[in-house]
Amino acid sequence: MGKTFRHAVLGFASAAFLSGALAPAASAETLTDALISAYKNSRLLEQNQALLRAADENVAQSIAALRPVLQFIAEATNVDTPQISSNTSGTVSLQASMALFDGGSNRMAVEAAKESVLSARASLVGVEQNVLLTAVQAYMDVRASIQNVSLAQNNVRLISEQLRAAQDRFDVGEVTRTDVSLAESRLATAQSNLVAAEGALTSAREVYRTAVGHYPQTLTGTPRVPTLPKTLADARSIAVRGHPSIISAQHDVTAAEISIARAKAARGPSVSATAAASRTDGGNDSSSVGLELRQTLYSGGALVSVQRQAAANRDASRAALHRSVQLVEQDVGQSWSGLAVSRSQLLASDQRIRAAQLAFEGTREEARLGSRTTLDVLDAEQELLDARTGRVDAETNQFIAYYSVLASMGLLTVEHLNLGIPTYDPTAYYNAVRNAPLRSIQGEQLDRVLKNIGRE
Template sequence: MSSFLKVLGGAALSAALVMGAAVARAETLTDALIDAYKNSHLLDQNRAVLRAADEDVARAVSALRPIIDFAISGRYQDGNTRSPSQGQYSSSAQAELTARLTLYDGGNNRLAIDAARESVLATRAALVGVEQDVLLSAVRAYMDVFSAVQNVSLAENNVRLITQQLRAAEDRFEVGEVTRTDVSLAQSRLAASRSNLVAAQGSLAVAREAYKRAIGRYPGVLSGIPRFPALPQSTDAARAIAVKTHPDITRAQHNVTVAELNLGRAKAAMRPSITASAGVVAEDDGGEYGTVGLSLNQTIYQGGGLYAAERQARTGIEQARAGLLQTVRLVEEEVGNAWSSLAVARAQLAATGEQITAAELAFEGTREEARLGARTTLDVLDAEQELLDARTARVQAEATQYVAIYRVLSSMGLLTAEHLGLGIPTYDPRAYYNAVSNAPAKSIQGKQLDKVLERIGRN
């Protein structure tokens, strides 16, 4: 219990710091988004996935290059009673250097390179999707902390106000203007308001932990509601942008291309391949000779496996194309849902503004009428509770509106560090790709690759 109170105490202290922002520089939503982008382990994980996909291109490129092998072999033979050369032995050793190069493979290796490149582009699009999720989570975390802080402040003000109401009821009871029931009602409401304050402080503590997970650190002094980012004028305009820019659609398009290239590879597997080889052999007796070879290979029958692979590739194309169409439909649905959520949030915000105005007038009027004896203590407490509920609803409506705005951006594929203009260096997926796509040998181009990896590590 004591540890929980410490957590609540820390949350209350954070609320006090946020509401008294004169002592420190206020933290903006942009600051939170920047830190979320820099500190995200999820982004680091998926960047590593992308670099692994880059290496698939390098491996495909290496298949077009010669393979050079070096081998040393030795042989020793001992004589025995059954050998014609009884009691004699012989030994031999040789070193061999060979090189093999595929001259023609029906285009399989070239298609493999193209497929690997398309897979890289699909993985890049997936990384953009992860970036959107990270930034949207940061927006939610920021607004959750901001609304939780405001709710704590409202709860604290409510406790102070009801405490004053209780004192006034006790004073009026002393002079016989109210009954013991009125005092008990005020005491009951005070206990309930204190309970609400503890609950609000607990919600703030939870929001702070979610903030740390999304941003990478605990929140400081929040600056408040940020400016609205620009949005299209209509749902149709948003959908049109989403179809062109959403990373899920881009990834699905590249997956279709990969499937089509895989069909070409399945067909190429039925064609012949030509391989050239050359080698040098040195023996222990001083002999040395070279070899040159050219081989033609053609699979005539494989039990139907080649044709099964071709049919499987065709179904892969159908699957990828259907997945693309379904992704477009899902993205369009998400745009519509996000736009509707934003419209609802805006309507709720406007309604809560009217609710607060009416509740304030009702509370002031009820309190004044109670002083004149026309209203009871319960009426005043009820009016105050309605005002608190209205203010709390507005806090939630403000947070919901801002999350809905950034959700619309995410549904269009525009919730990225670059589009938001965060003003920070962003991860360049081409740097590592350019360093490894030509399959560099570590011993020759290792220093350049090390520099790229070091720069990626710093980012």
């Protein structure tokens, strides 16, 4: 009576835990819902979007270097000598200066900044892929954990029945006390496994909350799998053409090549114009204009060193591009292989379950007839549980593998998945700041862009 009561309490507690894990669900949640929520609530995406806007400002600052610099200067001077009493004078002036010729260095700085922006945009796509893939993994882990808890609950109930049957047979002398003890031991193990499964579900829910932005609701339906190319060669070809890490590396190479040209231009002459107007405290006005030609003849080897450094950085960025291509091709190959393995494992798991189910039913029937022991039945039941648990893992791995292949190709994005939500527009802020606007119509437009970003 006491054991039966404990079994009932354990079953009730497990059911309450599982229903509590899913209780917040006012509506069902699909994988698409989770991906949308992950994109909208990702702090990692928010961080990298801000970094992209910071890169946009480099373009504005480079363009500003092509424009005149206007400065207001106020000076006060006090002269105190032993022969003459102290004399204080003041001057206010307005000065303007502008680079007229610098060998194209400033304009090349603008182009280099633009390449850096394009590189940062590609990196942002890479971050988006990581956010969505993490959401897929979190969703599938919760789904698998729920199924494992259900299997563990069923296992506890089944072994409880085996224990009652063994106890009844022992009472009439058909089996020994050893059979009852074996069933009790297996029940304790099953109860322990149930607690572990519940703990894994709790952990998976916390990971889900971080990845998606809220605790999981009732996960519904079988997640859809993305469409993939028919061959590995096709997948690699798509990845090499458009993977964000390769695109980013390509723009880094271009920026590095521009930096070499800038370093060469820095060794040439530059011409700048200046204009100034000033007034002293005595009411004397003056004005001036001038041209300045400047060229560094000797700098201790610094300018040549900068040029060599730019060339070395160019070589490094080229090597990084080749390395990116290698890593992307490797990732596609590994993901493709992982998908093939997961498919085979799922098929094998289905076959294993069918065989284990027949074996368990046959062993249980033979035990009733006296040709099998309690241990044989418990072993067959454990084999069936292992087969079902293995299938849960195989199915989870297969879904994750599909999306991993898509990510390795550079296509795990909101746009490619057609999630149907507005996404961050990297050009909105860039277009508002690329001409380095002052407080003007452009400045007001920039304010509107910033407000929209804040609402996203």
